[in-house]
Amino acid sequence: MKVFKLQDTNSSQAKYLQLAETVRCAIRQGQLATGDKLPSVKSISEDLGLNRHTVMKSLAELVAEGWIESIQRVGYKVLHNLPIEQSKRLSKIADNSSHMDYRLVRSGIPLPTYPANDFEYNFAGGQPDLALFPFAEIKSCMSDVLSRPNTAQLSYGQSAGTPELIDQVKIYLRKSRAITEREIVITNGSQEALFIVAQLLLQSGDKVAVEELGYPPAMAAFRSTGAELVGVKQDELGMCPDALERQILKGNVRLIYLTPLHQYPTTVTLSMSRRMAIYQLAVQHNIPIVEDDYDHEFHYRCQPLAPMATQDPAQLIIYLSTFSKLMFPGARIGIMAVSKAMAKAVTEYRLLICHKSNVLMQAALAKWMESGGFTRHLRRTTRVNLQRRDHAISVLKKYSCFEFDTPDGGMALWVKLKHGTEVNEGKPSAEWLANLCQQMGIYIQHERQFQLNNKRDRNGYIRLGFAGMSENKFAEGIELLANRLVNLNLG
Ligand SMILES: Cc1ncc(COP(=O)(O)O)c(C=O)c1O
Structure with missing residues (x-):
């Protein structure tokens, strides 16, 4: 009988591996059942035109993987407890129950739904401008x-x-x-x-x-x-x-x-x-x-x-x-x-x-x-960040809805919303505004994000990073934000 036909799916693969895969396939597809005896090494090698050592190497591989066993004076037989059967049994168990419910004993920092960088106007403080x-x-x-x-x-x-x-x-x-x-x-x-x-x-x-x-x-x-x-x-x-x-x-x-x-x-x-x-x-x-x-x-x-x-x-x-x-x-x-x-x-x-x-x-x-490259870059970014701070201040001053002190340094401004800082005044909080801004493609941070227990009733400040974007972009984003406040009668 014709024993096997080598699968030539990957002809660059060594012959012994090709033969091993052919036998695995025959077992998986049921052409060889558990307990079946394999043809002798001699007949496989003659049938497929392979060297006997190649056939022996291939069968040794299958023995090591747990597909077949070698029995003295009998030859090679397909094992009863096949890896394929075990894996079928395991998938049955997994299918019948829900996926692993890990017992997490610690947690980290929740991931944001939308990362700040995905926003058209990202006012996150402390972002350097990578374009520089x-x-x-x-x-x-x-x-x-x-x-x-x-x-x-x-x-x-x-x-x-x-x-x-x-x-x-x-x-x-x-x-x-x-x-x-x-x-x-x-x-x-x-x-x-x-x-x-x-x-x-x-x-x-x-x-x-x-x-x-x-x-x-x-x-x-x-x-x-x-x-x-x-x-x-x-x-x-x-x-x-x-x-x-x-x-x-x-x-x-x-x-x-x-x-x-x-x-x-x-x-x-x-x-x-x-x-x-x-x-x-x-x-x-x-x-x-x-x-x-x-x-x-x-x-x-x-x-x-x-x-x-x-x-x-x-x-x-x-x-x-x-x-x-x-x-x-x-x-x-x-x-x-x-x-x-x-x-x-x-x-x-x-x-x-x-x-x-x-x-x-x-x-x-x-x-x-x-x-010296680092020092040059530092000098340049410090100069640019200073210009951006001054520009940010001049932009914000155009609108009556913002109140702030000029920071001596850093990459952000801490800005009070003039319409009211106490939540119990019934005015929308900075958090409410920040959420509204997200729908407009604007990311800003609000006071509550920095509070220890999110418990204080004060929530009237926003933090506006000015270093991470060009002056034009900053002005555009602030104009959108300020117009929105005006439309809400908060400007
Ligand atoms: C207060 C403060 N500490 C540290 C860092 C820097 O963190 P890292 O060096 O892990 O990027 C930041 C960055 O935003 C920061 O604002």
Whole structure:
């Protein structure tokens, strides 16, 4: 009898694999039933014109996969407990019940239904304008890195970051903000740093003192440990030290989180005297401070105040910064400048999560910084962002529905809707307006998004990013928004 006919679906495949697939097919389609004896090696090889070794190799493959068995003095037989039967049985069980209902014991940050970038007018604060980014320069640095790959760095190890980038960051932090004598750890954006710090320092029952209005991803990272967040009163000079002291005296505050330079989201700068008062409280009560200096570079009025980390004899400040605004968020490069002990703890902890961050991007950035390209880009974007801030102010001033202070720096404006700030005044809230705007292709952030518990009844502010889009686009979007307010008799 004619035993098999080789399937020539993929003639480039080795003959023994083709034969194995032919036998599998015969079994699947029922030409060979369980317990059937296969023709002898001799007859298969003569029939198909194959070398006996090829046939033996093919049958050995099928034995290893559990399709057939080899029985001494009998030959090869189709197994009774076939993989195909097992998989049929499994799919029957799966079909009869619903899909796996995972017991999730933790959750992250809910994904937005529509990402901000999908909107025609994206006023999300803190977005850099990628149209200004010199991709060709980074491409050339990346190409340099790839033409002479440092194989030691590409492997495991050096979890604190690529040494060349750490050196460049040390120089940059010293020159740009007088931060010296700290260990540098390069993280996957500052979010990873926030998460690791939270995991290392917090547990259930602890409290974290944060500004009343703050950066939600940081809050989420702290909450993920089971810690409770306590909002500390803030005003136009930033967090109020006496309110912080009251919270500390209630007990269990294990961490203070601050955005001292351009407070997120209100953009105000924490005054020098308040910085000192907060620092003294932290020393007195032995509480570490996370200083999130997320857009230090973009300060327009004068030199920005030096980070609190520059005056930290107690080494309690965990200083964070990011390249997300200086390059693009997708680069995922964050900076931690911390004490030796904290750097060791962080580096060891990240071995649990991801070993290290992207070596190629770090090495390319180091080259870009060394070549002077980064400094040139920074000078240009700071100039453009200042122009955009001034332009944004002139646009908003045309409409009577907005009220705001000129921020000394940053990439966004904190704008009060003049029609009323209290929800209980019966006027539409900023949240209502933001939702309405989404239907018009406009993305804006509103006060409630930054509130600790979404509980305060104040909801009259919106945050308008001005750095991420051209001046024309900004003016167009604001005109649409303002006209809508006028139509609603709120302008
Ligand atoms: C307050 C604050 N911290 C940190 C970051 C940067 O986060 P990442 O470095 O993870 O991109 C941002 C970005 O929007 C921010 O607003």
